[in-house]
Amino acid sequence: MIEMQDVWKAYPDGTPALREVSIKIDRNEFVYVVGPSGAGKSTFMKLIYREEKPSKGQIFVNGFHLGKLKQRKIPFVRRNIGVIFQDFRLLPQLTVYENVSFAMEVIEAPKKQIKKRTMEVLDLVKLKHKADSLPSQLSGGEQQRTAIARAIVNNPSVIIADEPTGNLDPETSAGIMRLLEEINFRGTTIVMATHNRDIVNSMRKRVVAIEGGTIVRDEQRGEYGYEI
Amino acid sequence: MKFRTLARHLREGCLNVIRNGWMSFASASAIAISLFVLGVFLLLVMNVNNLASELENTVEIRVHLDVVVPEEQIASIQNEIGKIPGVSKITFVSKEEGLDLLKERLGEENEDIIEGYEGDQNPLNDSFTVKVDEPRNVEAVAGQIEAINSGQSPPPIVKVQYGEGYVEKMFAVTNMIRYVGIGLVIGLAFTAMFLISNTIKLTIISRRREISIMKLVGATNPFIRWPFFVEGAMLGIIGAAIPVLVLYFGYGAIVEQSQVELGLMMLQLLSVDQIGWKVFGSLLGIGVLIGIWGSMISVRKFLKV
Numbered sequence: 001m002i003e004m005q006d007v008w009k010a011y012p013d014g015t016p017a018l019r020e021v022s023i024k025i026d027r028n029e030f031v032y033v034v035g036p037s038g039a040g041k042s043t044f045m046k047l048i049y050r051e052e053k054p055s056k057g058q059i060f061v062n063g064f065h066l067g068k069l070k071q072r073k074i075p076f077v078r079r080n081i082g083v084i085f086q087d088f089r090l091l092p093q094l095t096v097y098e099n100v101s102f103a104m105e106v107i108e109a110p111k112k113q114i115k116k117r118t119m120e121v122l123d124l125v126k127l128k129h130k131a132d133s134l135p136s137q138l139s140g141g142e143q144q145r146t147a148i149a150r151a152i153v154n155n156p157s158v159i160i161a162d163e164p165t166g167n168l169d170p171e172t173s174a175g176i177m178r179l180l181e182e183i184n185f186r187g188t189t190i191v192m193a194t195h196n197r198d199i200v201n202s203m204r205k206r207v208v209a210i211e212g213g214t215i216v217r218d219e220q221r222g223e224y225g226y227e228i
Numbered sequence: 229m230k231f232r233t234l235a236r237h238l239r240e241g242c243l244n245v246i247r248n249g250w251m252s253f254a255s256a257s258a259i260a261i262s263l264f265v266l267g268v269f270l271l272l273v274m275n276v277n278n279l280a281s282e283l284e285n286t287v288e289i290r291v292h293l294d295v296v297v298p299e300e301q302i303a304s305i306q307n308e309i310g311k312i313p314g315v316s317k318i319t320f321v322s323k324e325e326g327l328d329l330l331k332e333r334l335g336e337e338n339e340d341i342i343e344g345y346e347g348d349q350n351p352l353n354d355s356f357t358v359k360v361d362e363p364r365n366v367e368a369v370a371g372q373i374e375a376i377n378s379g380q381s382p383p384p385i386v387k388v389q390y391g392e393g394y395v396e397k398m399f400a401v402t403n404m405i406r407y408v409g410i411g412l413v414i415g416l417a418f419t420a421m422f423l424i425s426n427t428i429k430l431t432i433i434s435r436r437r438e439i440s441i442m443k444l445v446g447a448t449n450p451f452i453r454w455p456f457f458v459e460g461a462m463l464g465i466i467g468a469a470i471p472v473l474v475l476y477f478g479y480g481a482i483v484e485q486s487q488v489e490l491g492l493m494m495l496q497l498l499s500v501d502q503i504g505w506k507v508f509g510s511l512l513g514i515g516v517l518i519g520i521w522g523s524m525i526s527v528r529k530f531l532k533v
């Protein structure tokens with residue numbers, strides 16, 4: 001599903017971000033990526049959805065060999081990957097419904113299907129009643145649920161979540177985690193970077209720890225492992 | 229592209245103009261102001277050009293025939309002149325008509341100068357007035373007319389006149405006016421493009437985020453570009469419509485106002501009909517092209533994610 005073989009990454013300005021990263025993530029896994037700030041977690045995730053290219057090494061996602069991929073084909077890889085961020089990244093001038101249906105318009109889905117599927121995912125994230133609200137009229141948790149709805153609307157096989165609960169209070173975070181667990185339960189692989197020890201320790205999953213740009217720990221049903 | 233997608237791009241492009249209210253206003257204003265200045269100059273240059281052309285068209289060739297040339301030969305010479313390429317019109321002026329024209333030109337108070345030259349005393353020759361379709365060819369055509377003489381004696385044509393010297397100077401001046409005019413218009417068009425693309429660039433920078441999110445959910449580059457294309461075209465149309473309307477009505481009013489005063493000087497501005505779609509159509513066209521070009525240039529930078 002996702003595989004990296006001896007991947008190295010240095011940014012164009014020379015900053016080293018990752019080194020010797022090799023990992024295999026199977027279909028339907030739920031993986032926490034933990035580690036101190038600046039360790040390379042976000043860089044690791046960006047390589048997966050091809051926002052960044054590795055300086056060295058091979059990356060395979062859903063059968064695509066990213067290193068050999070033509071620029072033109074990148075959108076088609078991304079259509080199989082839903083991405084969620086700490087800052088939600090919603091379009092402020094579009095309603096909740098439009099923010100979600102937008103992701104389907106982009107892949108030129110039939111109109112009828114767009115409507116049906118958008119309402120379906122809004123129902124899943126419990127936001128049907130807010131369909132016509134603008135992001136500015138929503139709470140943080142509601143905005144993140146909108147972003148999740150957008151990420152899953154095209155039935156991606158992988159969800160990449162970079163600190164999805166970073167801006168939310170514990171209760172709201174718990175709600176988001178339940179939602180991600182539900183999505184994972186339905187068959188979607190989830191890779192999530194987080195600094196939240198409570199979440200990692202209470203919802204035991206595979207934990208990959210990155211420090212100084214390299215994987216230092218990789219355990220099933222692992223712990224967060226860092227003191228605050 | 230699916231029709232549904234095309235419709236979506238059109239809708240999105242138009243909606244974006246509204247959604248980005250102030251930025252759209254800024255871009256459309258930049259286009260409007262630049263095109264207005266360009267339009268004023270275009271009208272000015274076209275009128276100056278027109279005057280220059282009118283001046284050039286006063287150029288004609290006078291072909292004086294020998295008094296002894298019989299009537300049949302006059303007809304055959306007329307025929308031969310007619311065959312010269314570039315000749316657009318030949319008028320035969322008999323010596324009687326020539327005298328009448330001369331009288332007219334001298335005016336009543338000087339008429340007595342030629343008193344007594346009527347009838348058999350008429351000192352003038354029969355002649356042709358030849359017009360050429362391209363005033364610049366006048367010298368060559370005159371040469372060819374003279375060549376009709378060759379091999380005939382006595383030569384039937386005694387003199388071919390076209391205002392040598394004077395005509396060449398006039399062409400030098402009218403040419404310079406044209407080049408300066410074209411140079412000015414091109415310079416202005418470039419300034420306008422620069423100004424407009426800068427304004428549009430600013431509006432798009434503020435929409436980086438939107439583009440990056442589109443890329444994130446798997447939009448292809450053409451899919452992202454299309455609404456911007458439509459938006460640029462819309463801004464161009466809106467921006468151009470204002471100066472086109474202002475110039476159309478404003479220029480019409482000026483032409484009407486000036487008819488009396490300029491008419492006295494035998495001058496005339498080009499009418500709105502003559503200007504017509506040449507100016508207004510090209511202003512609209514330039515507006516649309518600049519709008520599209522500006523937004524395409526600016527969006528290109530953000531597509532490389």
Ligand SMILES: Nc1ncnc2c1ncn2[C@@H]1O[C@H](COP(=O)(O)OP(=O)(O)OP(=O)(O)O)[C@@H](O)[C@H]1O
Nearest residue numbers: 011013015016017036037038039040041042043044
């Ligand atoms: N675009 C960039 N250009 C240059 N250097 C960068 C860029 N993005 C990240 N870096 C550097 O790469 C290293 C890894 O950054 P990264 O964002 O992956 O860390 P992180 O583990 O996600 O940190 P955090 O927990 O704070 O989000 C850091 O040293 C960072 O400064």
Ligand SMILES: [Mg+2]
Nearest residue numbers: 041042043162
């Ligand atoms: Mg990060």
